[in-house]
Amino acid sequence: MKTSLAVFAAAFFALAGGAPAAGAQTIRDDLGRPFVLPEKTPARIVSMAPNITEILFALGLGPHVAGATRFCDYPPEAQAVPRIGGLVDPNIEIIQSLRPDLVIAFRGNPLRILERLSDLHLPVFILDIGNGLDALYPLIERIGQVTRRESEASALAASLRARERSVESALGVVVSKPRVFVFLYGQGLWTCGGQSYLNDVIIRAGAVNIAAPLPKKWALYSRERIVRDDPDAVFVLAKSSADFAKARVWLAGEARLGTTAAVASGRVFLLDENAASRFGPRLVEVLAAMARALHPERFGGRP
């Protein structure tokens, strides 16, 4: 009787197809949804955000990436990967046609689209965007876990952490912290608020973000506030040095910020927008660049 029940149950699970393979481990993604850990590294990964693509390539998974967004341009090899659309407008049909065995998404993707992908029985793993460098290393390890590249991920996280520490020890204790304004060049005075990971990077670079009181990730800042706050330095997130040159002209001219200490003294610096606007491995280099620009004396340069 017992055996027949067991056989029945086995047959039922086999038919239902829902029973995970023996030994398969179920974890939860950052939204708390259950996810069955694959046995080995998935062969066809779809990345739904540029920072995820960068981490996948940094883990040596480039050849496994089957699809990426139209914004995934780093490393340059990523540009050859088939496009699935944008961050908020990924195309479900294209993703399905790529037959992915892993879809890595993030919180900024529309949840309804991710749910639709799950309904089509695609394995979707959703990651949150952290609000500081401390969240970057777990993110990398998490991607390493779902792609079964645990040791590579720990190694990458450890080397990035070491780089971060080297900047930290070079900086030492900063007593007078410059007040900085981060300017995302494009349309209007977009900046990063107190909840953004760049705010954390600014703090770690021994500075203060004048937009930190804004309880947001990205926000529009008013010119009047910048004049009032009078930042000591401005970081322009621009795509190229040509854009950076335009941004400098714009700040002093049209934006009428020529009187602020930063613009008047020429403490306007370029940050690679591509690296700084993504919560990925290059963020540590952004930290180093920022610290070096603000405190050149501590990095062997002249003050």
Next chain:
Amino acid sequence: MRDRARLRLVMALLVLLAAAGFLVSLLVGPARTSVGDLWRFLAGKDREQAVIFLDLRLARAVVAFLVGASLALSGAILQGYFQNPMADPFVVGVSSGASLGAVLAIALGLRASFLGFSGQSLLAFASGLGIVALVYALSQRKGLFKIETLLLTGIAAGALASALTSFFLFMRSDSFDQAVFWLLGSFQLAGWTEAWAVGPWLAVCLAASLWLAKDMNLLVLGDEAAQALGCPVRPVRRAFLVVASLLASLSVSVSGIIGFVGLVVPHGVRLLIGPDHRRLFPCAALAGGTFLLYSDLVARTILPSELPIGVITAAVGAPFFLYLLHQKR
């Protein structure tokens, strides 16, 4: 007799157009598929593309068709109800009201369901019905509807509902795509669940409106004349109001606000086959479904990334609306 032949011709043409639309919908999409692929799939030899053909393209086409049919039928009913060819669920404000209800249900995290309706569709229905009732009450003067009052009340109520919708959406900072969905409509996420949410109710509403179509023909003569001719005016009016709101609200709760379908389609159909509601209702439903099927096809293929479908229907509908307004002068 000539009328009959004309009706048959129109119906046959619509069915043909719809069939062609479904076929093209199955073939066209960002993932490359050929006629051969579809043939092999239909012959059962190749199930590789099953998800793309059935769960993505066919489901989407079916939902677009059902929503188009619902909106056009709702518009046909409202036009008869208000005795005015300018009425439609969008203009009268039902769509915006329903959208507000749906967004509110999401904001409140309403997950309950009742009689096969999700909390979202129920609240959409309630607020859609609320808006028509409001517009009805405000635009009635001594039993008559003035076009201007009706339109202006509808626009004001719709704008207020849209503003509240935007407010609830922007309270949550991560929902820009949701705002686009609820204010301009999309079938991007349409699947079989949505088809089952709309299909059966469309059938019920179509049956009910056909059953009451004769009474609608009498209502057009004016409430007093209709009453004298044996039409139970008040219950009939109430039934039509509920049916029209139900159709529009269900449509909105699966695809967001899609404007002008309910305006353009019944009007065009009336020009083709005349004002008899017994014919107008089924023809408008069929034509509306076909119209939205093609609109969605354009919306998802014209650009590399998808357009909200409301952009397409408004591009067709708004000039038509202006033309109607001009004719009225």
